[in-house]
Amino acid sequence: MNLILLGPPGAGKGTCARMLADKKNFFHISTGDILREEVKKGTSLGQNVRNYMESGKLVADEVILDIIEQRLENWSGGDKSFVLDGFPRTMAQAEGLESVLQKKHLFINQVILLDVPEGELIRRLSSRRVCGNCGANYNLISQPPKIPDVCDYCGGKLYQREDDREETVRNRLRIYQQEIQPLVDHYTNKGLLVRLDGEGTIDDVFQRLLTLLQLLKKDDYS
Ligand code: AP5
Numbered sequence: 001m002n003l004i005l006l007g008p009p010g011a012g013k014g015t016c017a018r019m020l021a022d023k024k025n026f027f028h029i030s031t032g033d034i035l036r037e038e039v040k041k042g043t044s045l046g047q048n049v050r051n052y053m054e055s056g057k058l059v060a061d062e063v064i065l066d067i068i069e070q071r072l073e074n075w076s077g078g079d080k081s082f083v084l085d086g087f088p089r090t091m092a093q094a095e096g097l098e099s100v101l102q103k104k105h106l107f108i109n110q111v112i113l114l115d116v117p118e119g120e121l122i123r124r125l126s127s128r129r130v131c132g133n134c135g136a137n138y139n140l141i142s143q144p145p146k147i148p149d150v151c152d153y154c155g156g157k158l159y160q161r162e163d164d165r166e167e168t169v170r171n172r173l174r175i176y177q178q179e180i181q182p183l184v185d186h187y188t189n190k191g192l193l194v195r196l197d198g199e200g201t202i203d204d205v206f207q208r209l210l211t212l213l214q215l216l217k218k219d220d221y222s
Pocket residue numbers: 007008009010011012013014015016031032033035052053054056057058059060064085086087088089093124125127128129137138139140142143163172198199200201202203205
């Protein structure tokens with residue numbers, strides 16, 4: 001079952017996708033994580049996209065489609081499913097994805113749109129922290145590290161994403177509002193779009209997602 005997670009910045013796409021990867025063996029493709037890794041490594045791609053990301057603007061469709069094509073090129077997932085997080089974000093990306101998938105005889109089975117009110121998005125993003133070493137995500141309110149500013153997994157130092165500063169968050173939300181409706185219409189017309197209430201604790205939302213996907217097993221929350 002291949003999925004797309006749509007939703008505004010801070011809706012919980014990355015959190016849900018990482019949990020699907022950890023608990024349900026999904027292959028997680030996050031364009032944001034891939035780009036941040038390139039920036040961190042200082043590659044020419046990273047240098048080219050850095051300013052866009054830090055100001056909350058979208059990176060060019062062709063760049064993003066190249067990344068997705070590369071990730072799916074050698075896809076031989078067998079029984080494994082993939083989840084796309086933060087992609088597609090424009091109609092050009094959605095159309096590009098369709099031709100990549102067609103070449104590989106792959107399909108998207110469901111598109112999930114996470115609904116979260118704006119006030120909650122801003123609260124979540126202003127309290128998000130990320131490990132500078134391994135990229136693990138935390139939240140000072142809902143998912144704090146055991147020791148302040150230190151990653152539970154690798155001991156790396158936590159930092160605030162440059163694009164999580166309030167003014168940039170507002171810019172990202174504005175761009176999201178401009179781009180999302182055509183994608184919603186597109187996937188609704190294909191009969192693939194389902195809205196999911198993204199409010200509540202991380203476990204509540206994940207349980208709701210598993211129920212929706214009919215992936216909930218008795219031992220998931222024991
Ligand atoms: P990207 O990294 O994709 O950012 P985003 O889409 O803005 O999404 P976020 O990572 O901010 O939010 P999320 O929904 O994943 O929430 P999360 O689970 O982390 O992209 C960054 C930039 O890269 C873009 O601005 C653009 O420049 C570029 N880019 C990337 N993809 C692109 C594309 N396709 N096209 C063009 N440019 C692209 O949760 C947020 C916080 O809330 C965390 O701290 C988490 O712990 C917490 N949290 C999550 N769920 C809950 C909950 N239920 N209750 C309480 N807290 C919660």
